[in-house]
Amino acid sequence: MTFDSFGLRAELLDAVKASGYTTPTAIQQRAIPAITQGNDLLAAAQTGTGKTAAFTLPLLHRLAAQRPAGKGRPVRLLVVAPTRELAAQIHESVKNYGRDLPLKSAVVFGGVGMQPQIDRLRRGVDVLIATPGRLLDHLQRGHVRLDRLETVVLDEADRMLDMGFIHDIRRLLKQLPRERQTLLFSATFSSEIRRLASGMLQDPVEIDVAPRNSAAETVAQKVYRLDKAKKRQQLSQLIHEGDWQQVLVFTRTKHGANNLSRQLDKDGLSAAAIHGNKSQSARTRALDGFKQGQVRVLVATDIAARGLDIDQLPHVVNYDLPQVAEDYVHRIGRTGRAGNVGEAISLVAPEENKLLKGIERLLKRPLERAETTV
Secondary structure (H helix, E strand, O other): OOHHHHOOOHHHHHHHHHOOOOOOOHHHHHHHHHHHOOOOEEEEOOOOOOHHHHHHHHHHHHHHHOOOOOOOOOOOEEEEOOOHHHHHHHHHHHHHHOOOOOOOEEEEOOOOOOHHHHHHHHOOOOEEEEOHHHHHHHHHOOOOOOOOOOEEEEOOHHHHHHOOOHHHHHHHHHOOOOOOEEEEEEOOOOHHHHHHHHHHOOOOEEEEOOOOOOOOOOEEEEEEEOOHHHHHHHHHHHHHHHOOOOEEEEOOOHHHHHHHHHHHHHOOOOEEEEOOOOOHHHHHHHHHHHHHOOOOEEEEOHHHHOOOOOOOEOEEEEOOOOOOHHHHHHHHOOEOHHHOOEEEEEEEOHHHHHHHHHHHHHHOOOOEEEOOOO
16 A cells, blocks of 8 residues: 555645655554544554654645635644644644645644744644643633634543643533544553543544554563662663664653763763753753754653654663553654664663563563673
């Protein structure tokens, strides 16, 4: 199957080709036809499966095909995302794929000034990408209207529930037209997600390309058992000796991310931390530096890293194991993408044995043990 088989506009196909994609992923093969036909959608897909293009391409195709009735340029497509980074990345995708289409888009999120966003919204946009809190702010102050909305996308809905956005989402949905298309994307179909979906989706098409316990087959997974005090030394050694140029490291806490980033800098490794307490400009700077190769090690917490779209990431390290076994699958899903072989390393202290057992139970297999060198 090729992208040509979906009947998408030539401008979109050219943009896809320019991005280097030739074959649609599993989620794209199933979601694009369903969305094009106007169905509601409940889709389970992890980060790195191509889900952003799976909804962006068919929705831009439809928006470009028909101008709205009435005056002005109303918001016709709304995409809601849990984090600033994910919202910004979806906006980049919309601009990239829609570069030759007569459509305007904007992104709004917290942590930055309101006025530039207000000015942008007043000029009119077809596509709005937003985080829940900032969007509600703009709605309450009358900066934007959603009464002519055609489609709403909730991306990474499971993370929105985890982050406590459920009330914001419910408030938001009450302000949308009843006649609309609704697409809900989640890493898993938990009972909470199904409850949320049942109240907002009409006879949805269900797609599941993310079995809850699957870990990418293109990822080599290894565990180093060692004392907590030796983790940083082992990590530095792995990076130096393996000549790793780009590695994403997960810590459990913001404080831990800051500390580790500073220590790695002292070890001669350019490192930056990314977490919820960092300003938006600091987070953007760290991410851009990492993508461009100026920052070798990006240290992140789970919520901050959710939705980071980094192509062909070769190494992911669990400096601290996640408290929830499913988050292990999300973390390592950032490497070995698009058929590239990746490596996921976990540094496991004795007090984390229980967490390791939970992960192995979820994966239904033991992880390979590697010999420590410190």
